[in-house]
Ligand SMILES: [Zn+2]
Ligand SMILES: [Zn+2]
Ligand SMILES: [Zn+2]
């Protein structure tokens with residue numbers, strides 16, 4: 200097959216590739232044997248289109264004498280050849296994508312998900328523990344702004360201060376004492392304790408009672424200055440437990456003693 204003929208075939212192949220038109224072969228009239236009389240014994244295989252990964256190739260058997268195409272053979276596409284590329288970077292808010300892209304035709308052959316990244320939390324606020332709630336740590340992701348609130352450790356115990364008298368009531372020969380103390384941290388939680396003494400003997404005027412209180416422990420002594428008897432109460436198990444009434448010659452005029460009469464007037 201002469202060079203001219205091959206060139207012509209290749210031009211035509213380009214034309215076919217561009218237009219997609221059917222391959223119509225018209226032999227040139229001059230200088231060749233007429234196709235009708237040609238026995239096509241002198242032929243040659245010529246590659247018209249090289250296969251790529253996106254297009255089949257084409258080989259033709261061409262008669263060297265009359266240039267007629269005697270046979271056409273299609274060649275399988277080549278395999279895509281590419282590499283993995285990160286086409287979308289993952290963030291802490293969304294997954295990324297990895298794609299296998301053909302370097303020849305740019306087709307995406309395969310994709311894979313890249314897992315999300317971890318949030319990058321930074322501490323933005325800390326609220327100390329109270330009697331009601333443990334320590335609270337507020338964090339924010341420096342990348343996506345996601346906010347979290349975590350509790351850390353335990354609530355604080357109430358911190359109770361000193362006991363004070365809420366009421367002392369004398370009923371007949373019995374003394375009923377109620378004490379209270381409040382949490383100095385939250386000022387909300389309070390504890391109340393109550394106890395009633397056994398009956399004091401003898402005669403008692405209401406106005407002759409005096410008391411002495413140890414604020415820290417809540418220990419209280421109530422003295423009747425008329426019959427010279429006293430009872431002492433200790434806080435135990437949430438109540439005030441009183442001793443039996445006993446003889447007591449304490450001078451109620453001493454500074455430690457307070458008048459019950461004054462307290463309630
Ligand atoms: Zn021929
Ligand atoms: Zn390809
Ligand atoms: Zn984030």
Ligand SMILES: [Zn+2]
Pocket residue numbers: 330356357358382383384385386387388
């Ligand atoms: Zn408290």
Ligand SMILES: [Zn+2]
Pocket residue numbers: 399400401402403404423424425426427428
């Ligand atoms: Zn008395």
